[in-house]
Amino acid sequence: MTIEIISGLIKKSIETKLSINREIKLNILKSIDLIVTAFENKNKLIICGNGGSAADSQHIAAEFVSKFLIDRKALFALALNCNTSSLTAISNDYNYDYSYSRQVEAFGTKNDILWGISTSGNSKNVLNAVEVAKSKGMSIIGMTGNQGGKLAALCDIAIRVPSDHTPNIQECHIMIAHIICEIVEARLFK
Numbered sequence: 001m002t003i004e005i006i007s008g009l010i011k012k013s014i015e016t017k018l019s020i021n022r023e024i025k026l027n028i029l030k031s032i033d034l035i036v037t038a039f040e041n042k043n044k045l046i047i048c049g050n051g052g053s054a055a056d057s058q059h060i061a062a063e064f065v066s067k068f069l070i071d072r073k074a075l076f077a078l079a080l081n082c083n084t085s086s087l088t089a090i091s092n093d094y095n096y097d098y099s100y101s102r103q104v105e106a107f108g109t110k111n112d113i114l115w116g117i118s119t120s121g122n123s124k125n126v127l128n129a130v131e132v133a134k135s136k137g138m139s140i141i142g143m144t145g146n147q148g149g150k151l152a153a154l155c156d157i158a159i160r161v162p163s164d165h166t167p168n169i170q171e172c173h174i175m176i177a178h179i180i181c182e183i184v185e186a187r188l189f190k
Helices: 002-018 022-040 054-067 082-091 101-107 126-133 150-153 167-190
Strands: 045-049 076-078 111-118 139-146 157-160
Touching: 002 167, 022 111, 022 139, 022 157, 022 167, 045 054, 045 101, 045 126, 045 157, 054 076, 054 111, 054 167, 082 101, 101 126, 111 126, 126 139, 126 150, 139 150, 139 167, 150 157
Parallel strands: 045 076, 045 111, 111 139, 139 157
Antiparallel strands: none
16 A cells, blocks of 8 residues: 555656646746856856745755856855845844845846746745846746746746646756756856
């Protein structure tokens, strides 16, 4: 019984990954192009999300700052959830809904990229960060689940995983992030 449940969960995860269609792949490619151009022009990649998506934000930033596969120079990527003093001060002084937008206000500049991750697409603090980023002339990449929520409509590029099951969405998000990291790194450092 338990082995069958495990097999079923693995199958569901694989099926979600295999259902990533041409439109999603094109949006992954557009994200790669955008990030490569930003790094070539000395712009920043700023990433945010909540819960598991915050962990993904931190993971993605680390891949760019350290390395993915190639020993190369560091790239400017910043996960907004990593500064707990800023997060807690902003949440206390204002509201958690502004925990990322205040940081985008401080760190973001024109032609930087904000990469927002939200399985529902409706995380208020991510949406507020997107609004501030747009006002600063930043490009927006969003990763969501199938529905896209409000985030998908606000993004320059929306990567919507074809699932409504949070664990499968998150598994695909990190897979897609790894694809982006690998190809960005290869293009920049050959």
